[in-house]
Amino acid sequence: MHRFVLTGAPGAGKTTVLRLLAEAGHTVIAEAATDLIETAQAAGDDTPWERPDFTEQVASLQRARQTAADALPGPVQWFDRSPVCTLALARFTGAPVGPVLSAELDRIQGLYEPRVLLFDLLGSITATPVRRIGLAQARRFEQVHIEAYTEYGYTVVRVPAAAPADRTRLTLDLPKGTP
Numbered sequence: 001m002h003r004f005v006l007t008g009a010p011g012a013g014k015t016t017v018l019r020l021l022a023e024a025g026h027t028v029i030a031e032a033a034t035d036l037i038e039t040a041q042a043a044g045d046d047t048p049w050e051r052p053d054f055t056e057q058v059a060s061l062q063r064a065r066q067t068a069a070d071a072l073p074g075p076v077q078w079f080d081r082s083p084v085c086t087l088a089l090a091r092f093t094g095a096p097v098g099p100v101l102s103a104e105l106d107r108i109q110g111l112y113e114p115r116v117l118l119f120d121l122l123g124s125i126t127a128t129p130v131r132r133i134g135l136a137q138a139r140r141f142e143q144v145h146i147e148a149y150t151e152y153g154y155t156v157v158r159v160p161a162a163a164p165a166d167r168t169r170l171t172l173d174l175p176k177g178t179p
Contacts, residue, residue, distance in 0.1 A: 001070075001075060001076075001077065002075060002076045002077070002113055002175055003066075003069070003076075003077045003079060003111060003112045003113060004076065004077070004078055004079065004112070004113050004115070004116075004117065004171075004174055004175070005079045005081065005082040005084075005085075005112050005113075005116045005117070005154075006018060006078060006079065006080060006081070006116075006117045006119065006171065007081055007082070007084075007085050007116055007117065007118050007119070007145055007149070008118050008119035008120070008121070008142060008145065008159075009121055009133070009138035009139070009141045009142040009145070010125065010131045010133050010138060010141070011121065011122065011124075011125035011126060011131055011133070011138060012119035012120060012121050012122060012138075012142070013119055013122055013161075013164065013167065014080065014117075014119040015031065015034075015080060016164045017119070017164055017167045017168050017171055018030075018078055018080050020164055020165070020168045021078050021168060021171065021172075024168075026074065026076065026078060027069070027072045027073060027074040027076070027077045027078065028077075028078045028079075028080065029065050029066065029069050029072075029077060029078070029079045029080060030065070030080055031080035031081045032058050032061035032062045032065060032081070032086075033049075033058045033081070033085075033086070033089065034130055035061070036048065036054070036057055036058060036061060037049065037130045038130060041129055041130070046129075049089075049093065050093075052095060052096060053098070054095065055086050055087075055089055055090040055093075055095045055096075055097070055098065055101055056098040056099075056100045056101060058086045058089070058101075059083050059086050059098075059100045059101040059104045060100050062081070062082065062083055062086065062104065063083075063100075063104055063107070066079070066108075066111070076175050078171070079112070082108065082112055082116075083101060083104040083105050083108055084105070084108075084116075084145075084148050084149050084152050084154070085145060085148075086101055086104070087101065087105060087148050087152075088141070088144045088145040088147075088148040088149075091144050091148065092140070092141050092144045105152070109152075112154075113174075114153065114154055114155055115154070115155045115157050115174060116149050116154045116155070116156055116157065117157050117159050117170075117171060117174060118142070118145060118146065118149070118156045118157065118158050118159065119159045119167065120142075120158055120159060120160050120161050121135065121138055121139065121142060121161065122161045123135075123161060125138055157174070159171065
């Protein structure tokens with residue numbers, strides 16, 4: 001099983017590419033943080049990412065989704081983020097790295113492919129209730145992701161800003177040994 005992680009700052013377009021992959025029949029595992037934020041907002045918590053246990057909740061859901069993905073079809077799986085992204089979030093927001101996230105970072109060693117696709121920012125960010133980050137903050141957050149993945153031994157492969165179809169083709173080339 002080949003498990004590839006797609007990452008990048010909010011608004012970089014990775015979720016659009018993952019949606020295109022899913023529509024083409026590829027196995028895609030959804031991002032945990034966005035789903036947790038949407039659920040919390042629907043329940044009246046407008047800024048759940050400000051809670052000190054938020055990254056622990058994200059890591060817990062990521063573990064559940066990764067474990068469930070073991071039963072999904074296909075020799076290649078595409079993950080919308082990983083626990084290393086959750087570490088980047090903790091560092092970016094100043095949240096503590098709790099025992100759940102720490103255990104996940106240990107557990108995933110060797111689980112994902114060593115090359116991680118980092119989607120470069122598109123030059124602007126569309127604000128949503130879930131995405132409330134400006135372009136300057138997103139650029140800093142992107143750098144925190146690069147540092148976290150590098151620290152954990154991953155090779156960060158940059159996906160340049162381009163049309164979603166072009167980025168999807170680059171993504172699909174990853175298991176073939178490129179980009």
